[in-house]
Amino acid sequence: MNANTAAVAVDFSCANPHALATILEASQTQSIIAARDIFDISGTKLWARDLPVSQALQRKLLDRQLREPLESCLKAENGVTAHTLVEAVEALLKQPTPLTALLHAHADAILREAAKLPVHPVAQLLLTATRSSRPVAYQHAIQAMALNGALMLAQGGKPAELRTAMLCGLLHDLGEMYIGPEFGEADAERTLDVLSYQQLVVHPHVGQLLISQLTDYPAEVARAIAEHHERMDGSGYPHCLRGEQLSMQGRQLAVTESTLATLAESAAQLSRASVALRVVPGEYDLRCVGLITQVVRQQPTAPAQRTAEELQERLAKLAEVMHDASAATTALRGAAMSAALKEALTLTEHLLARLHGGLMTSGLWSVDPVAAPDAAEVEAVEGELRFRLRRIERAVRLRAGLLTDEDSQRLDGLCRQLTISG
Numbered sequence: 074m075n076a077n078t079a080a081v082a083v084d085f086s087c088a089n090p091h092a093l094a095t096i097l098e099a100s101q102t103q104s105i106i107a108a109r110d111i112f113d114i115s116g117t118k119l120w121a122r123d124l125p126v127s128q129a130l131q132r133k134l135l136d137r138q139l140r141e142p143l144e145s146c147l148k149a150e151n152g153v154t155a156h157t158l159v160e161a162v163e164a165l166l167k168q169p170t171p172l173t174a175l176l177h178a179h180a181d182a183i184l185r186e187a188a189k190l191p192v193h194p195v196a197q198l199l200l201t202a203t204r205s206s207r208p209v210a211y212q213h214a215i216q217a218m219a220l221n222g223a224l225m226l227a228q229g230g231k232p233a234e235l236r237t238a239m240l241c242g243l244l245h246d247l248g249e250m251y252i253g254p255e256f257g258e259a260d261a262e263r264t265l266d267v268l269s270y271q272q273l274v275v276h277p278h279v280g281q282l283l284i285s286q287l288t289d290y291p292a293e294v295a296r297a298i299a300e301h302h303e304r305m306d307g308s309g310y311p312h313c314l315r316g317e318q319l320s321m322q323g324r325q326l327a328v329t330e331s332t333l334a335t336l337a338e339s340a341a342q343l344s345r346a347s348v349a350l351r352v353v354p355g356e357y358d359l360r361c362v363g364l365i366t367q368v369v370r371q372q373p374t375a376p377a378q379r380t381a382e383e384l385q386e387r388l389a390k391l392a393e394v395m396h397d398a399s400a401a402t403t404a405l406r407g408a409a410m411s412a413a414l415k416e417a418l419t420l421t422e423h424l425l426a427r428l429h430g431g432l433m434t435s436g437l438w439s440v441d442p443v444a445a446p447d448a449a450e451v452e453a454v455e456g457e458l459r460f461r462l463r464r465i466e467r468a469v470r471l472r473a474g475l476l477t478d479e480d481s482q483r484l485d486g487l488c489r490q491l492t493i494s495g
């Protein structure tokens with residue numbers, strides 16, 4: 074366990090306050106009851122079987138060690154089932170989204186498999202609570218289940234692999250419920266808040282523990298969930314795993330998660346997601362990236378929103394920002410500073426160089442928007458670069474942690490250089 078995963082202790086012998094709060098909120102619209110008597114570690118009965126959960130239960134559970142994990146003791150009546158999953162996928166297929174073409178090509182097989190998906194009681198409880206209290210997160214789970222299934226079918230996966238892929242998609246972010254609502258993925262991406270980010274990076278680890286300790290799903294589901302924010306070049310989280318260290322399902326789930334994140338972040342088209350997957354070669358599994366790119370190629374290209382000249386100007390500005398930020402990082406190194414700031418500067422240099430190098434290798438940097446037939450691709454590259462620079466700022470602040478006033482002023486100055494207006 075590294076520093077990041079240590080930031081959130083997960084021990085299912087005590088009720089997690091965030092998960093419990095979500096379950097209680099859901100219990101206002103959904104019947105959630107004790108499936109059996111709930112005892113603390115010393116054998117005192119805290120709650121009787123069949124009683125609905127309530128604030129009183131929350132008070133009794135406070136910091137109390139339990140004989141069995143709370144998740145295994147509760148039951149959601151009329152909760153999420155394979156049948157409701159099918160309905161949710163049907164509703165998704167009816168909406169026109171950037172994923173429509175990809176999903177429709179495999180709709181029948183996905184619906185058939187969804188109808189047979191095993192919904193373990195703990196998964197049912199947590200998914201039902203998510204559906205009531207965090208509907209956006211539930212929609213994300215449904216989309217991930219369908220997309221991850223479609224990607225598996227597109228590469229000729231066997232029935233067992235399809236089932237695992239769909240389970241991975243459905244369950245991949247359950248760990249988020251354990252880190253508090255203020256640390257949701259979308260929020261942390263926007264706010265660059267270091268504490269939020271430190272909390273956020275543990276959700277794959279929490280998800281893995283949930284699946285492996287509280288359910289009987291196959292080990293490869295837990296593993297893929299642990300890996301869903303890792304990158305093949307070692308730049309992911311929480312463990313900076315590389316290439317062969319990542320399972321096949323984990324690599325594919327990472328592509329699914331990134332594709333959905335890009336589409337949600339900027340209300341973007343699939344072409345933007347395809348650029349995001351390619352801008353730094355080596356991050357994602359090429360086979361999966363190819364599947365997304367192939368669908369994009371078959372679609373009519375959307376016109377760019379900006380003129381070619383505007384795009385050229387914006388790309389030139391980005392090149393200047395990257396160049397100046399690299400120069401400023403090197404210059405700062407001369408000053409006397411803490412080891413923490415030094416480390417953060419080394420990371421800044423590394424990430425900027427990697428982004429620049431990636432752009433060169435992918436050939437996306439040298440596309441001339443005036444001459445290019447596809448200005449929309451150039452626009453997607455430009456949008457993705459801005460997003461990547463914001464991410465570099467966040468990663469650097471995270472690495473630096475708490476600094477002295479003087480050092481944090483230095484870092485703020487550098488981060489301002491990474492910020493582009495407009």
Ligand SMILES: [Fe+2]
Nearest residue numbers: 245246301330
């Ligand atoms: Fe995630």
Ligand SMILES: [Fe+2]
Nearest residue numbers: 213245246330
């Ligand atoms: Fe996700």
